[in-house]
Amino acid sequence: MEQNNIFDVTIIGGGAAGLFAAFYSGLRDMKTKVIEYKSVLGGKMRVYPEKMVWDVGGIPPITGAQLIEQSIQQGLTFDPEVVLNERIDGLTKTDDGTFVLKAASGQKHYSKTVVIAVGSGILDPKKIQIQGKGDYEASNIHYAVETLKDFKDKTVIISGGGNTAIDWANELERICKKVYLIYRKEALDGHEAMIKHLLSSTVEFMPETIISNLKTNDGEQTIVEQVELTKQTTGEKTFLDVDEMIINHGYHRDTSLLKNSRPAINLLDDLYIKGNVNGETSVNGLYAAGDVLRFDGKLELIAGAYQDAANAVNKAKHDIKPDARTIAMVSTHNDKLKAWNRELMDEMLDDSNQSF
Numbered sequence: 350m351e352q353n354n355i356f357d358v359t360i361i362g363g364g365a366a367g368l369f370a371a372f373y374s375g376l377r378d379m380k381t382k383v384i385e386y387k388s389v390l391g392g393k394m395r396v397y398p399e400k401m402v403w404d405v406g407g408i409p410p411i412t413g414a415q416l417i418e419q420s421i422q423q424g425l426t427f428d429p430e431v432v433l434n435e436r437i438d439g440l441t442k443t444d445d446g447t448f449v450l451k452a453a454s455g456q457k458h459y460s461k462t463v464v465i466a467v468g469s470g471i472l473d474p475k476k477i478q479i480q481g482k483g484d485y486e487a488s489n490i491h492y493a494v495e496t497l498k499d500f501k502d503k504t505v506i507i508s509g510g511g512n513t514a515i516d517w518a519n520e521l522e523r524i525c526k527k528v529y530l531i532y533r534k535e536a537l538d539g540h541e542a543m544i545k546h547l548l549s550s551t552v553e554f555m556p557e558t559i560i561s562n563l564k565t566n567d568g569e570q571t572i573v574e575q576v577e578l579t580k581q582t583t584g585e586k587t588f589l590d591v592d593e594m595i596i597n598h599g600y601h602r603d604t605s606l607l608k609n610s611r612p613a614i615n616l617l618d619d620l621y622i623k624g625n626v627n628g629e630t631s632v633n634g635l636y637a638a639g640d641v642l643r644f645d646g647k648l649e650l651i652a653g654a655y656q657d658a659a660n661a662v663n664k665a666k667h668d669i670k671p672d673a674r675t676i677a678m679v680s681t682h683n684d685k686l687k688a689w690n691r692e693l694m695d696e697m698l699d700d701s702n703q704s705f
């Protein structure tokens with residue numbers, strides 16, 4: 350293993366937590382690598398490019414797509430090495446303390462410290478199941494809303510009762526001809542304010558109801574034209590004509606990386622890392638940030654991911670350089686940012702001079 354192949358910090362996952370960890374690691378002058386399974390950075394935020402995000406401190410309402418763009422820009426500020434299309438399947442810590450990360454491609458990555466920021470792992474949406482037909486595919490069945498305008502003036506059925514289904518019902522109600530929300534349980538399972546908004550809107554909520562059959566066209570491309578719904582408590586059937594269907598039944602999650610790591614990491618339900626507010630795990634030098642990390646008082650939001658990432662990186666810095674400050678100084682103290690600050694200030698002064 351050549352010394353120059355060993356990174357100070359390797360971040361697994363390029364979502365909100367991974368990108369902020371990359372920024373922060375650069376701020377702390379560490380040689381940084383980000384490894385992402387997908388072909389693009391952004392993580393879960395890519396599920397909701399056109400949803401508004403209201404709860405990131407200091408940022409007015411912003412679409413998921415804008416937040417991805419800004420997060421990537423920030424994450425790449427200090428030019429970390431970025432490896433895309435690379436799935437890490439396991440890692441080991443060698444006797445000299447170096448971590449060896451094993452990728453599905455056969456590639457190995459070496460690092461002095463690691464931040465696991467894999468969110469909910471590798472996600473694959475649960476497909477709609479129709480009895481006797483298994484996973485059902487049709488061109489108007491969607492598992493995420495990529496472009497809102499594709500749904501404009503249409504009749505849309507959303508199946509699901511969690512935050513994602515509720516958020517989409519609220520967003521789409523403004524532009525669709527009609528939105529139905531079908532849920533197998535009696536009560537919705539989301540943020541109170543969003544449920545209240547939904548129940549006072551024109552969205553027709555059908556509780557204790559499942560999609561029991563689909564009628565499709567005879568064309569080359571399968572399109573669902575009518576949906577059969579069954580009320581679970583009475584067996585009563587309803588038939589609705591639809592233009593588009595959105596299925597939010599959750600995800601199959603592959604978190605095998607967490608189980609395939611040696612020494613073993615303390616886990617919760619094999620899906621999350623049991624750690625602490627500093628991003629520390631049960632393995633020295635191995636940190637976690639974002640949705641994958643659990644501790645008392647954890648904020649399971651983007652804002653929480655940022656805090657985890659900064660804390661984890663500060664700890665990693667301390668491992669590598671024990672005399673380094675345990676927390677970063679304010680960002681303007683970084684030499685690279687100091688130089689950019691001067692340029693930005695000059696530009697701002699130029700702009701304000703021109704406006705006089």
Ligand SMILES: Cc1cc2nc3c(=O)[nH]c(=O)nc-3n(C[C@H](O)[C@H](O)[C@H](O)COP(=O)(O)OP(=O)(O)OC[C@H]3O[C@@H](n4cnc5c(N)ncnc54)[C@H](O)[C@@H]3O)c2cc1C
Nearest residue numbers: 362364365366386392393436437467468470639640650651
């Ligand atoms: C529909 C929806 C709406 C939301 N709305 C809001 C909101 O309004 N405000 C808010 O604060 N939060 C919101 N959230 C939650 C927020 O998106 C998450 O808390 C945040 O994105 C978590 O970031 P993360 O980096 O921890 O994980 P992720 O964004 O999930 O990123 C993890 C990354 O790791 C990669 N990865 C996984 N396993 C591997 C592996 N083995 N090897 C390599 N790469 C791997 C994944 O491909 C992924 O890119 C919402 C979530 C959803 C689903």
